[in-house]
Amino acid sequence: xxxxxxxxxxxxxxxxxxxxxxxxxxxxxxxxxxxxxxxxxxxxxxxxxxxxxxxxxxxxxxxxxxxxxxxxxxxxxxxxxxxxxxxxxxxxxxxxxxxxxxxxxxxxxxxxxxxxxxxxxxxxxxxxxxxxxxxxxxxxxxxxxxxxxxxxxxxxxxxxxxxxxxxxxxxxxxxxxxxxxxxxxxxxxx
Amino acid sequence: xxxxxxxxxxxxxxxxxxxxxxxxxxxxxxxxxxxxxxxxxxxxxxxxxxxxxxxxxxxxxxxxxxxxxxxxxxxxxxxxxxxxxxxxxxxxxxxxxxxxxxxxxxxxxxxxxxxxxxxxxxxxxxxxxxxxxxxxxxxxxxxxxxxxxxxxxxxxxxxxxxxxxxxxxxxxxxxxxxxxxxxxxxxxxxxxxxxxxxxxxxxxxxxxxxxxxxxxxxxxxxxxxxxxxxxxxxxxxxxxxxxxxxxxxxxxxxxxxxxxxxxxxxxxxxxxxxx
Numbered sequence: 001x002x003x004x005x006x007x008x009x010x011x012x013x014x015x016x017x018x019x020x021x022x023x024x025x026x027x028x029x030x031x032x033x034x035x036x037x038x039x040x041x042x043x044x045x046x047x048x049x050x051x052x053x054x055x056x057x058x059x060x061x062x063x064x065x066x067x068x069x070x071x072x073x074x075x076x077x078x079x080x081x082x083x084x085x086x087x088x089x090x091x092x093x094x095x096x097x098x099x100x101x102x103x104x105x106x107x108x109x110x111x112x113x114x115x116x117x118x119x120x121x122x123x124x125x126x127x128x129x130x131x132x133x134x135x136x137x138x139x140x141x142x143x144x145x146x147x148x149x150x151x152x153x154x155x156x157x158x159x160x161x162x163x164x165x166x167x168x169x170x171x172x173x174x175x176x177x178x179x180x181x182x183x184x185x186x187x188x189x190x
Numbered sequence: 191x192x193x194x195x196x197x198x199x200x201x202x203x204x205x206x207x208x209x210x211x212x213x214x215x216x217x218x219x220x221x222x223x224x225x226x227x228x229x230x231x232x233x234x235x236x237x238x239x240x241x242x243x244x245x246x247x248x249x250x251x252x253x254x255x256x257x258x259x260x261x262x263x264x265x266x267x268x269x270x271x272x273x274x275x276x277x278x279x280x281x282x283x284x285x286x287x288x289x290x291x292x293x294x295x296x297x298x299x300x301x302x303x304x305x306x307x308x309x310x311x312x313x314x315x316x317x318x319x320x321x322x323x324x325x326x327x328x329x330x331x332x333x334x335x336x337x338x339x340x341x342x343x344x345x346x347x348x349x350x351x352x353x354x355x356x357x358x359x360x361x362x363x364x365x366x367x368x369x370x371x372x373x374x375x376x377x378x379x380x381x382x383x384x385x386x387x388x389x390x391x392x393x394x395x396x397x398x399x400x401x402x403x404x405x406x407x408x409x410x411x412x413x414x415x416x417x418x419x420x421x422x423x424x425x426x427x428x429x430x431x432x433x434x435x436x437x438x439x440x441x442x443x444x445x446x447x448x449x450x451x452x453x454x455x456x457x458x459x460x461x462x463x464x465x
């Protein structure tokens with residue numbers, strides 16, 4: 001094995017440890033932490049790891065502090081970004097049960113996220129609960145919203161307004177979700 | 191024709207109204223473009239020459255500040271509408287209310303890529319923890335770094351005690367002898383069974399004097415001129431005077447009995463006549 005290859009193999013292993021194991025309260029690692037642990041060429045190490053993870057249907061997801069830069073991100077933007085390992089492809093409905101989600105709860109989460117997006121990223125909790133209670137049991141609605149907040153999909157301010165939180169930004173392709181939703185066939189309400 | 195005062199009042203009300211409208215936009219209860227920025231600027235310009243008082247100028251500045259926030263929100267609104275992410279919220283809401291649960295799940299799963307994470311301890315963190323443990327200073331040593339404040343005790347010289355008016359400038363043995371005689375006399379007068387209540391003997395008109403008497407009493411007891419009799423259940427201390435001082439204090443093991451002579455104790459004795 002060439003020196004160069006051995007160098008990157010060891011760095012990829014270290015990056016795997018840093019990214020797979022939770023180091024803080026929230027999962028994911030900040031870019032500056034990767035730089036500290038892997039050296040200044042960490043974007044290249046991450047790119048090699050991401051390539052390797054393709055075969056496992058996983059990916060390294062980069063969530064930028066602000067909007068995703070349209071061009072190649074600068075080192076400063078990468079340092080401030082948070083890196084996660086996420087699923088690259090899709091889960092089947094059956095698989096969601098294996099990771100602890102009931103189908104109703106997941107549908108509620110999907111509706112909530114889509115609704116908050118439709119309201120430009122901010123919606124009153126009351127409105128969301130009204131929407132959810134059309135199809136979910138009343139007593140479950142509040143509990144579900146609390147759960148989405150606890151998991152980091154949503155956050156709530158002191159005025160009862162809901163916003164999308166860090167986990168939604170890391171896990172949900174918001175543009176794809178809206179595009180797909182608009183493409184779905186509409187049926188008149190029963 | 192309105193007076194200047196009335197005009198100013200109307201101006202202030204208008205600015206307050208503008209601020210409230212801007213705040214509605216800021217809190218997203220009103221669309222940003224429902225506020226006509228040109229009209230607002232006209233109003234601000236119209237009244238600005240009349241403002242002389244600092245409060246009015248502050249109100250004017252506050253209006254400008256809120257207006258700037260609205261302009262920023264208008265710019266964001268345009269940016270959002272121009273992006274491919276923008277969709278008509280009503281259309282989306284309509285979809286959300288009509289979509290079937292299974293269909294929603296299928297749609298969401300196509301856009302959802304959950305985070306993969308492990309919470310188990312890794313070899314690396316175990317090694318780090320061991321390294322940390324090895325360098326961790328034991329609690330005993332760490333606590334040494336923050337010793338509790340101690341009051342330094344020192345031996346007081348006779349000169350110092352005289353200076354503090356605890357002792358009088360007489361030969362100490364002579365003083366002690368006189369004090370012993372006083373104790374014997376008091377025991378005879380007020381005591382019962384060759385003893386007297388400790389506080390009845392040491393208690394004096396002032397606290398300072400009481401402390402001085404307690405100090406002297408401690409020497410009487412130490413040198414064998416008297417002894418203390420403690421009744422814990424009754425919480426009483428008696429002092430018994432010997433008729434003759436013993437030649438030696440050895441033989442019996444001596445013990446120290448701390449007796450607090452606080453100002454409160456002294457006052458309590460004064461009020462009640464005894465401790």
